[in-house]
Amino acid sequence: MVAEEVRRAPVTRLVDSAGFRFAVFFAGMFLLGGVAFAGIVWWNTAGGLDRQTDSAIRSDVFALTERFNEAGRAGVVEAIEFRLARDGDDQDLYRLTDPAGRLLAGNLDDTPDELDGPAPEAEPLRWLRAPLLREGLLTEARLYRADLPNGDRLLVGRDVEERLRLRQLLARGLGWATSASCLIALIGALLIRRALQARLRPAAETVTAIAQGDLSQRVPLSDREDEFDRLGRTLNAMLDRIGTLMAGIRGVSDAIAHDLRTPVARARGRLEEALEGDAEAMRRAIEQGIADLDGMIRIFHAVLRITEAEAGARRAAFTRLDLVPVLADAAELYEAIAEAHDVTLEATLPESLPMTGDRDLLLQAVANLLDNAVKFSPPGGRIRLSTEASETALRITVADEGPGLPDVDRARAGERFFRADNARTTPGYGLGLSLVRAVAGLHGGELALADAHPGREPPGLAATITLDPELAAPPASEAGTLG
Amino acid sequence: MRILLVEDDPEVARFVRKGLTEAGHSVEHRDNGRDGLFAAAGEPFDLLVLDRMLPGGVDGLRLVETLRGQDNRTPVLFLTALSAVDERVRGLKAGGDDYLTKPFAFAELLARVEALGRRPAAEVPATKLRVADLELDLLSRSVTRGGKRIDVQPREFRLLEHLMRHAGQVVTRTMLLEKVWDYHFDPQTNVIDVHVSRLRQKLDRGFDKPLIHTVRNAGYMIRTEDAA
Structure with missing residues (x-):
């Protein structure tokens, strides 16, 4: 993966990088904003000036036409002269000609050729922009022509040279601004890319380290609680989960290494010894060997089951179920053997206890508790299986009248292959409570051990499994492939 | 086969x-x-x-x-x-x-x-299963041997039904656990043996011929003595 990345061309790598794409996006958006800004400024200033000129001309034409209607040609001539005299900055342009083309009033001597002929009907065509030589200087004028009712031609205009200059100034200003924006966009883009890379690098480095085998690494978190921290937290949660799974697998290997070695060695020794013996001895050794192997298979199954439960891999198999029949089944299964041991098994169960869980595992967990209780109960003893339900938890308790468990052992009970000293003589592998603990954990709860009858001798043992009845099953990828 | x-x-x-x-x-x-x-x-x-x-x-x-x-x-x-x-x-x-x-x-x-x-x-619908003088009525859910009624618990009835449906065949402890108890694990103690021996006592009390036989290293079988 890493090698592949290096081999690709640098340009492709750059374009493919998310940081680069974000940066380009940022720059694009920034420039788009700049363009919009310049456009609005331009429309409101340069465009505004043009519109102002046009409307001034239009109102002049309107006023002069009105004047003609009131006072005829003489009134218009007078008005033009008055306006020219008033125009201090020498911007206004007027020209009034009679139908033969003779100049009657105005300061515009020369007319562009386009002005010959009748005025066009269409309003836009009456406008024109023409270069104009005034006092030896070439300027530009905006002109409007109108025909008066008596055939006189009126030309009103403005010298817009000043405004053009202003426009150029504005355009240059905007040009500079655009260049600056481009530069800022570029710098911003680079900064964003760098920031992204800087925030992602710790996660990437962690993952790389893990890929190389160091599972203890975790993504460092800042205190910002932002998206990156949330991503990091999710990654860390995933890594913790993987760590648990790995530990589970390691646990199995340890168990196999530690606890299967002994029976294997024993069986091996016996078989080897039998080689020397007679046919009957050999037969007995083989039978014993098969029994030893069965025992190992049993340990093996139990360890795998515990690991499965501990790893939470079975949560995919969770369904809605009623705990009561499960408990009743377990009680029924063990009732006979309790009776055979001269022990009474009492099950006090409610009508129904709905929950979400794995029936098989719950059944086995309770069965294991009952199994222990039967094993450690003295003759004539009583075992009680009871439940207790609250809003948030379901409790299953198996209490016996056996010797109980000293405090020091309680903490260790539930460790794989742990057997309390006073249990050494009873059959078992020390895996029962491990499974119970794992099943409780799988169902969002725990296993608690206490004295069943505090103060009495023997105190008895009360094993309580707490379960979360509404633990939601995670979306099961495995379940999808089942159907 | x-x-x-x-x-x-x-x-x-x-x-x-x-x-x-x-x-x-x-x-x-x-x-x-x-x-x-x-x-x-x-x-x-x-x-x-x-x-x-x-x-x-x-x-x-x-x-x-x-x-x-x-x-x-x-x-x-x-x-x-x-x-x-x-x-x-x-x-x-x-x-x-x-x-x-x-x-x-x-x-x-x-x-x-x-x-x-x-x-x-065995899956042909039957209302009665019979082995020697033992009769199991699937409709009335009753068990009689030699005409004498034997009281069994519901689970014992299912256990006996399973054995009788496979009369003459070995039924292993695991099979009984799976089929009668729907239990798919290996219980550490042999709970099945106790259930079977209890059932056996009920069936054989007052009769000299045992019906449920233990098959060494395998399981149980229900059959008439002479069929052996």
Whole structure:
């Protein structure tokens, strides 16, 4: 993966990088904003000036036409002269000609050729922009022509040279601004890319380290609680989960290494010894060997089951179920053997206890508790299986009248292959409570051990499994492939 | 019975084949899924014993699914090294009838093979099951022996029903756990023995001929004494 990345061309790598794409996006958006800004400024200033000129001309034409209607040609001539005299900055342009083309009033001597002929009907065509030589200087004028009712031609205009200059100034200003924006966009883009890379690098480095085998690494978190921290937290949660799974697998290997070695060695020794013996001895050794192997298979199954439960891999198999029949089944299964041991098994169960869980595992967990209780109960003893339900938890308790468990052992009970000293003589592998603990954990709860009858001798043992009845099953990828 | 064994491990195949042949069955063996599918689809068999994972592009699950797709209802027993409960459920969903996890005792395999092979006959709707003078009425859910009524608990009734449906066949403890208690784990203590001995006491009290027999290293069998 890493090698592949290096081999690709640098340009492709750059374009493919998310940081680069974000940066380009940022720059694009920034420039788009700049363009919009310049456009609005331009429309409101340069465009505004043009519109102002046009409307001034239009109102002049309107006023002069009105004047003609009131006072005829003489009134218009007078008005033009008055306006020219008033125009201090020498911007206004007027020209009034009679139908033969003779100049009657105005300061515009020369007319562009386009002005010959009748005025066009269409309003836009009456406008024109023409270069104009005034006092030896070439300027530009905006002109409007109108025909008066008596055939006189009126030309009103403005010298817009000043405004053009202003426009150029504005355009240059905007040009500079655009260049600056481009530069800022570029710098911003680079900064964003760098920031992204800087925030992602710790996660990437962690993952790389893990890929190389160091599972203890975790993504460092800042205190910002932002998206990156949330991503990091999710990654860390995933890594913790993987760590648990790995530990589970390691646990199995340890168990196999530690606890299967002994029976294997024993069986091996016996078989080897039998080689020397007679046919009957050999037969007995083989039978014993098969029994030893069965025992190992049993340990093996139990360890795998515990690991499965501990790893939470079975949560995919969770369904809605009623705990009561499960408990009743377990009680029924063990009732006979309790009776055979001269022990009474009492099950006090409610009508129904709905929950979400794995029936098989719950059944086995309770069965294991009952199994222990039967094993450690003295003759004539009583075992009680009871439940207790609250809003948030379901409790299953198996209490016996056996010797109980000293405090020091309680903490260790539930460790794989742990057997309390006073249990050494009873059959078992020390895996029962491990499974119970794992099943409780799988169902969002725990296993608690206490004295069943505090103060009495023997105190008895009360094993309580707490379960979360509404633990939601995670979306099961495995379940999808089942159907 | 004519049995098709599809198993790629030569040692397991040899051992299973030898045992089944000695028990009086004729066994065809194929060592990969494709050949197994051809054989199963082409010839009539009473039972298929399939490894769950097979070489040859067709694994046990696919093989069964294909057969069931062709409406072939031959009973299928899966042998597998995959022990997870989900795997068992998958095997049964695909159309398998029973499931046995490796490593297994041959007696267990044989008991299951015989139970499966004779299953269709046992599933003919019957209202009464009879072994010697023991009678089990499925409608009134009552048990009588020699005309004398015997009180049994519901679970004991199911246990007895299962034994009687497979009268003359060995039924292993695991099979009883699975079929009567729907319990798919190995209980550390042999709880089944206690239940069976309790049932046995009820049935045999006052009679000199025991009906439920313990088969050494295998399980239990219900039969009339003279049939032995």
